[in-house]
Each structure stands twice: as C-alpha cells, then as structure tokens.
Amino acid sequence: MTTPDPIAPELSVPPDLILTSAQRALLHEVASRNDRDHGADFLGMVLSGSVARGMATERSDLDVYVVHAQETGRSTTRSPAVDEIPTTLADLEDVSPFASEGWWYRWSFAYAVTLLDRTGGRIEPVVARLAAVDADEQRQILLDHDRLDGWVNYAYRSLKSDRDGRRREARLDAVESIPWLLDVVFTLEGRVRPYHKYLPWELREHPLPHWPGEDLLRLLDATMDGDPAALRETYARVRERCLAHDAASGSTVLQDQVDDWGVELEIFG
Template sequence: MPQRTTERSDFTSFTDFVALASASPDVVGLVLSGSQARQGIATARSDHDVYVITADDRPALPPALTEGRRSAALDVMALSLSAFRTHGLPGDTYAWDRYAFVHSQVLLDRLDGTITQLVEEKAVLEGLEAHHLVRSELDAYMNSLYRSVKSHRDARPAVAHLDAAESVPYLLTVVFALHQRVRPYNKYLLWELEHHPLGAPQWAADVLFPQLRRIVADGDLATQRALFATVERAARQAGHATVLDSWGSDIDLLRPSA
C-alpha cells in the first residue's frame, strides 16, 4: 500500500477502494500510476490513477467497485487480464498509454508475480523493439526537421515553426528509445530527466529541456541544428547510420555547418 503523499480530505476513498478491490475474488491485480506513483509530482488536486485487472472469466468490474470510478480522488480503468497483457504495447488502441507503467506501483498481484512481470515489461523497451523504434522515429524526426529547415531557408518562419514543434515528439521518442526507455508524457518529462537522467551530459535536464523549449517557442534554426548534431552522433554510435545516410546530401541541410 503506498504511503499518503498529499493532504486530502477524500484520501480515504482511495484506501477504501483499494481495500474493497483487494477483497474481491474477481480482481487479480491493482496498479497505481499517475502523479501519486511518482515521488514529488502529486499536488493537492492529484487523483489516484488505478488500473484494476480482473479475471478473464469475470471481465466486468464487480458492481461494488463501479461507484466513484471517476472522481476527485479516483480515476479507475478496469481491464481483463487478457486485455491488460497487450494494453499500452505496439498495435494496441492504448499504445499511447505505455508510460503510465513506468515508475508505477503494483498494489495487488494475485497471480504469483504475473501482474508485476507484465508491468515491468511495459515499463521498458527491449533491445529489438527499441532498435526498430529508433529507426522509424528517427526518420520521422528528420522529415519534420527537414521541412522546418527548408521553410526557414525560404523565408517562411511561421510554417517553419510548426514543423519544428512537430519534430519534438519524434525527437524525444528517439532519445529515450536509444536508452531503451519509454518516452515520458510531457507532464513528466522534466521530472524524468531530473530524477532518472539519461546519463550523458547532453541529455541532462538543464541542457536538453531549454533546447526543447526554444524550439517549441519559435523554431529557432540554430537550436534545431545543434540538437540534431547531438542526435546524429548518438544514433550513429548506436548503429543507425543507414537511416541517417539514406537522406544523402539532404542531411547536410540539417547540420550546424549548413
């Protein structure tokens, strides 16, 4: 059971929910996510994001647990075990939800570690998966960056700014996948960089985050090129030269020397 992280008058509704769900034979797992699962993020308005995993032969949430599933204190998502196995993974409707399981807390696991194992698998990118993700998102990042740089060249700063901003999600996916990590939601990006750094100084919070803010703010060309140079070095070292080189001489437009 997680410790109390905020002063809330309705906190007992969360503890009551966990106790009630834990007592139900239909429930095989409980996972806490969101701000309440990440130290230092929760505020007085943060609810408790709880995934309730039910047995496949009883996929519906028990009636006693349906009341108050979405309130100031609770945001409950119920999933059968089969649905939870693929939830947040590539190809799933909720693939965007994968980061929810990074730093999450397993509150209940009635399946001898199965729930814990599934959460751990969602929380990281395995080698081959990370490799393929870097390759696809690196190409997408370069595409948006190339469009932005060309628009700067052609004196169209407004549309250059839009493409620069659009490149950032691809860029972040690449950077985190290079470290076999799931890209954080924007809300948790700075916290992630500060509390779980990526290691190399070029990815430090006080280096990377200001660059991202500058790009999103106005699409600054020099900042975009400088950051691409950093990404290019890391991608080549990780074995992704073929993606970069497939751009031929066009890649020169993305580099600081262009």
C-alpha cells in the same frame, strides 16, 4: 525493499509515498470492495498518476489499476477523488505495440506503484515491462514506423524554410518535429516517451543516461521558437546516439537511415 503499510488487507505502500488520510481510506475502500465482489479473481492493484510519482497537488486524484483474473464487465469509473481502471493480468501481459491504441497507456505504468500482487510476483515485472522498449521495439519504432526519418524530415524542412526567409513555416515544422524527436530520444534509451506533463519531472528524477535533461529541455524550448541552431545541435546529438546504438548492436541500420538523405544533410552543418 518496502515496509508494508496495512491500510487495507494485503496492501503494501512504500514509506516514501505521500498519501492523505482520505486517499488511504479510498485505497482501503477500493481494495475491500474488489475483494468482496471478486474474491480470488481480484489479483492486484497498481497506483499510477501524479500521486504515485510525488507530483500531487490538492486537485490530484488517485489513478488505480485494479487487476483481475478475467474480464469483470466493469468499465473505468472516474470521480474527482479516484479513477478506478479495471484490467486483467492477461491484458497487462499482452504488451501493446507502438502506434496501437494501447501504446498511449503504456507510460502510465512508468514509475507506478504495485500496491497488491496476489499472483506470486507477476504484476510488478509486467508493469516495468510496459514502460520499457526492448531491442525489437526500438527497431520497429525508429525504422518501421519512421520516427527517426520523420524527425530528420521535419528538422530538414524547418531549416530549409528558415534559409529561405519563411520564419512562420520554419517554426511550424520545428514544433511538428518535437514528438518525433522525443520518440527517438526515449526509444534510443529503451524507454517509452513520457506524457508532456511529466517530461521535466522524468528528466530530473530519472535522468536519461546519455542526454542531460537540462540540455534536452533547452533544445526543446529553442526548437519551439524555430531556432535553426537548436535543430543543428539536436541533429548532431541524435546522430551521435544513433552511431552509438549501431555500434552496440553490431549494425549500421540507423546510420544508414540518416545517410540516405545524402547531400541534403549539408543543411545541418
């Protein structure tokens, strides 16, 4: 439960959100201007970016989603102090699937702060939904979009190149495997993969239930060096999580996907 901080009409700011006086004034100006220009069609404001997550520096701006009932004809405006991003409630509630243009923006709502909601409580739940991956999406990402098989493929190719003495090629495939791996890891936890800038922060502040953050960062660092031991340890951990996911869902779909590699999996041993 947050204590309202009336920096602008109806705006509520969590007490632990750090804002400068200039930032408070900017939020007041954005809210007041949209209230004046759009009236009842102005439904809410959501603060994203480094400021919302407590990672702001002296160069950080405010990233503000302004929610309207219908299209306003306005586009995103950017300045060194504030990025104002207009959207509609319908657009927020229309959750963009993996690999679509809108997918890239979904993590921007992770740990965002709802400053204003005139919808009777519809904004905050949809913000949380945008940063989550449900069971149907998990299957689509891991299997239909081949993120699990793709990661195994790049790790396998890296290990083959290392075995054959092609170190540069091994490093290249190891590095290429990392985005696929992060999609797998976070999807299995029901979360959208964070932007790289925020990865260590999220692992520290919002730990993955089944994968200690320091272990993951250590393996990522070693993978970027093309370390075959890191790829093998990562494979064992991924397989363990896939088996656990299958057991929880009463299926063997992820295990079957990996086991389709047959004897080629011996290289991970």
